[in-house]
Amino acid sequence: MAAVMSADMDNTEKVVTLLDDCRQLNLQVLPPDINRSEYQFTVDDQNRIIYGLGAVKGAGEAALSILVEQRNKDGAFKSLADLCKRAGTQKVNRRVLETLIKSGAFDSLGGTRRAMLEYLPEAMRMAEQYNRNQGTGQADLFGGLFGGGVAESTPEATMPEREEFPEKERLRLEKETLGLYLTGHPLDEYQSEIAGLGSRKKLVDIAEDDSTKYRREPVMLAGLVASVRTQHTDNGKRAFVQLDDNTAYYEAMIFTDTFTQYGNLLEKEACVVLEGTLDTDQRTGKTRLRVEKVHNMQSVRENFxxxxxxxxxxxxxxxxxxxxxxxxxxxxxxxxxxxxxxxxxxxxxxxxxxxxxxxxxxxxxxxxxxxxxxxxxxxxxxxx
Structure with missing residues (x-):
């Protein structure tokens, strides 16, 4: 599974499906960790899959290679300040470090993601000063921070204490940098309610349908609105809505009359339930969902x-x-x-x-x- 995910790490939709396969197989997938992860997905000695740093969007292979090489050469990074000092600031620039913080790859360095993002400019400035002084043989006010003694063992002493981002914001940043939700999902809050919907199906069940049999059945699909595309028609607008329920992505077409009635609920990152009928076209053999109603979670509670x-x-x-x-x-x-x-x-x-x-x-x-x-x-x- 680690090899397959490494091969498809640039294909987010495929990785989402593979992560669900891991859950079905009771395989634990650990989040990216700058002190444990390699560029590709790997397996530790407890048969757990460690998320590959290469799957972090926007970090760049060159910058990640420098960080992994430094870790393998001189040992695990002790803190954010230690990492900045050892990495340099050319290829491993501020944008790369912010991306890795948001993804959770620096969680093992101590401090919350909010605190690290706030402290990062100061850590980079001190690291740049330290490396410049090392090149000229000078020492300055910050020499104690990196240069030895007790201060070297506690280089994060000046990092502010900040509460972690709220769960919704933390997951949003994770999605922004990984392309998917890994350590949780906005839909998790509603799982007990969604599980009670009798005709509800997981998106992976629909997405992997091989269409070898004729189907006509009522279904409910719950998911997070990942994207909405609208298209003008002679009668108005229809929409193509991509849902994500952490098992797969699925795109449903919503016809004009339904979109006119429920389009206000189809906002990006909204949790919705689509109620409709799965119908197989006898001519083409393709099974499509005809959406008849759209519910937000309050509407689900009020109606069911x-x-x-x-x-x-x-x-x-x-x-x-x-x-x-x-x-x-x-x-x-x-x-x-x-x-x-x-x-x-x-x-x-x-x-x-x-x-x-x-x-x-x-x-x-x-x-x-x-x-x-x-x-x-x-x-x-x-x-x-």
Whole structure:
């Protein structure tokens, strides 16, 4: 698998499918790491695949070769400042280093990605000064940072402490530099909900369909909108939407009438569910998806949710959680009502308490996140 991914490392769509194959085969793929990765994908002594640095978009083989050569020659990089000092700043320039930070390849050097990006200009300036002084035999104010003594063992002392980027931003930067989501996916937040959709299929199941049999079946496809192309027709606009669910990419065509009705939901990086019919053309033998409806995640909840289950334990009630839960309840409308059941546990018994139909909770992302933060993610179940 490492060899196959190395051969196709420039083909992002192929790598996405191969990564899903690795998951199906229970093969662990480690993120790129400047102290472990080679240019190509490799395998460590625990039979884990190490992501190849060559698959980082925009880093460049020349710069990566310098870094790998330095690591193999003088040992692992200890910090961002140590790496800048040893790499030089000609081929391994600021753009290359920023790309590697965003991809997660420098995570093992200590500090968050946000902190490293903020500290990088200063680290490069000190490294340039150090290398210039080494060439002239001089020492200056920064000699202690790289030149020896206690300071050399703690060269990151001046790097600011910064919280990591929010998960959504961290993944966006990862996608920007790797061409795919590796350590997570924006769709992960909704997996428990998507799994409850009965006719839902993974994109890899559709993308790898060999069209050897006639098909006509209703399906739901969940994914992140990777791109949207529109095309003018005599009747208006139709769209070609590329979805990504971390198993494959799949492009669906959305006809004019559907696009007119749902086009506002098809924004790049939005999580959507396409509802439609897989239909095989008897003349050409090709199977295509005819999209009939587009849902965002709030729409999925509003249209398909059968009930909301909230799990409460005696200790939570004793800590006074009920008033906070009561504040989140809102008067229900007939159109948006759904049953809410509280599963209550104590040391001796369990009871299911169904709330009156006059109450509901917000089903937008912010409302669901707030509820999970209050009760615990595992204590909020949306049943479809």
């Amino acid at each position: 949710l059968r009930k909301l289950v909230l799990r409460l334990e005696e200790q939570q009630v004793q800590r006074g959680i009920l008033p906070a839960l009561r504040q989140r309840l809102q008067p229900a409308t007939t159109a948006g009502s759904f049953p809410i059941t509280i599963e209550y546990f104590n040391a001796k018994a369990r009871a299911d308490l169904r709330l009156g139909g006059t109450w509901t909770v917000p089903l937008d992302d912010a409302g669901v996140r707030d509820l999970r933060q209050l009760l615990g993610k595992e204590n909020v179940s949306l049943v479809f």
